Amino acid sequence: MNALRKYINKIKPHFEKGGKYEKLQSTFEAFETLLFVPNKVTTQGTHIRDAMDMKRTMIIVVIAMVPAILFGMWNVGYQHHMATNPEVTITILQSFWEGFKLVFPIIVVSYVTGLAIEFIFAQVRGHEVNEGFLVSGMLIPLVVPVDVPLWMVAVATAFAVIIGKEVFGGTGMNILNPALTARAFLFFAYPAYMSGNDVWIHGLMKGENIVDGFSGATPLAQAAEGNVEAMPPVQDMFFGMIPGSIGETSTLAVLIGAAILLYTGVGSWRIMFSTFAGGLIMGLIFNAFAVNEFMSIPAWEHLFLGGFAFGAVYMATDPVTAAQTNKGKYIYGFLIGILAILIRVVNPAYPEGVMLAILLMNVFAPLIDHYVVEGNIKKRLKRAKVKAA
């Protein structure tokens, strides 16, 4: 590694101010710090620092997503196979390979588009490149249907990074979760590719070689139509062998990710816990007043359905767009849970309520924090008055 370090030291001056590649300084720095943790030392204040940094934080989140990615790839292949040729059995590896070929390009497009924009903005601003997109870039492929055209992924990613994040000042300043912004953009701009019964399984939109009478409807869509009997068994929904967006189907994979996030302390247990609690309570309320079939499906099944678990674990916990105060986090998560199930059950036009619930609460998070902090201020003022009296 010394040779590599020497080489970097040698070319470094070209990228510094006045060097011939001055314009690529941010890019150079991003790669340099990716390869080597810099030699900077503390100068004032605390002399030692915790080993945790932003790169580590982000990489932990990406690692936590790996189970969902791997399962998603397999499931894409498996679903396609079930739709086209269910008589012939194929191995797990074959399914995975089929899915990999379809999913990998989406991941590449998402990363290349997003990182290119991030690098440009960092250079223009004279900042270091932020690591935030490492996570967003992986989340975007996981929340889209497999047959979404690659150019749409690129456009949505660009929209999310520029309008969702950079106009507010970059990572740490954004109001909306970038990955969800990308999904919402696709959902409203190209609804034909984002909703309905034909988008969730590869090849269904073209309709070639599909088994007669095969339905690619997600369990959620079936439930929304009142067709509760057609829903797959609960264990399939838990393990994730159902149609849906690439990474969201397996509650098990998501739970493994949640365990990693919680154990390392990177994800907020307050948000995860309260989101699930909110969803469960709303489900129970619907059960109590059930007037149709959808309202009467067991409350806990809601937590396996659609992207609820995925949203609660990877999206709602985004620390930048969630509530920042501990008390606020409970409220924020709880309301996401309530709203997600409410939108899902009451408004059949948007069977996937989680996305909208999280985006809505992203907008409200600063307000929640404001009132929590205001409460603290009032207490302090009250204390001063008691003293004075």
Place this chain on the structure above:
Amino acid sequence: MSKVFTIKRGLDIPLKGKAEKVIKKASDSQYYAVKPIDFHGMRTKLVSKVGDKVKVGTPLFYNKLQPSVQFTSPVSGEVVSVNRGERRKILEVVIENDQKYNYEDFGAQDPSQLEREHIIEKVLQSGLWPVIRQRPYSTVANPEDKPKSIFISAFDSAPLAPDYDLIVKGENQNFQKGINALKKLTEGTIHLNVNADYPPSEVFTKAKGVQLNHFTGPHPSGNVGVQINKLDPINQGDVVWYVYPQDVIAIGRLFDKGIYDVSKVIALTGSEVKKPLYYRFVKGASIKSIVEGNVKEGELRYISGNVLTGKKINSEGYLGYFDDQVTVIPEGKYYEFLGWAKPGFKKYSTSRSFWSWLQTSKRYRIDTNLKGGERAYVVSGEYEKVFPMNIYPVQLIKAILIEDIELMEKLGIYEVDEEDFALCEFICTSKTPVQSIVRRGLDLMREEMS
């Protein structure tokens, strides 16, 4: 036993290099210095010049903003240099020790027989007044104020901190005399806060005229700011004074013998010290006499104070006015290949994202590397884990960054000091320089309010 206050949110950083409980006499230092930069809100005016002969207790400089508060020499000898920094700011006044220990005589008196004004006058004259500091702002106390209470923290919870019970041993009388003098300065209570985890020294438990409070829990439970917050929180307009135990003893000596005697016991700590021990030392003495030949190889960081709040000095630097600890740790000027991706068995982190959590009992050798780049705030809820006051730390920091005086006040800036935020700075994923931001906020507040 009085009420025990349990501090839950905090952190004890497991560092290597705790001092063995043996007190050694340090050989006499050749140079001593008094550093105006140890005090906040100073506008230094020199009264001595290079070449002047001084006794122990002869004034060296005073603060133009508080002309009655003067700073005196800890040793007899000759003023040899005045070191200045940027914009000719005075950093330190250096005195060469003549080893004669000629003391200025301020006259021995029994503090319990004296009036408040006389006590103040005597302490001011001797140059011991700066040991009394105030909250808010952590500046030297204003002799004209009447504090609502005085706080003495009788234990230090910082990493590798000295054991106060050991360093005050045998000083019962001086400590009591110091308390008697302080008692005259406030109409309120003198809070003496001890650690509830073990029976504290008799010097503290037998002290009269104080309210003994027990604290338990991780750092910052020993920080006086945290103790004030739990016992007698500061509202707008309040003033609380605080003094360190060894300085109470020095006040005691002033009344007992009539001299300015600021000798103390300090701990020499840190992973790079060959034999971490306690030393009999003097405020402002050069640390050369204790570190020379007693540290390991390599580029080192010498800190007067602890790793969280201490000041960087060099191997011949001087002990800070308020410090009773010297820490030596390795510098971290190296590149680490893919450091952020390694399992990190040897890296200390409060998050469990490094594999070092496998070994819980381990003590670490932590260097000064920043271990990452500075970023905008992304992760939330970190500071709250190590900040035990009922204050929203991140919100307060942000209020300071936008210089919103009113909001800072509402969020409780009067109650905090930079040292209370030291752990926040340590664990910050975004590597934010929290302490200097807090100091900026406090300075801003002080200027606004004066």
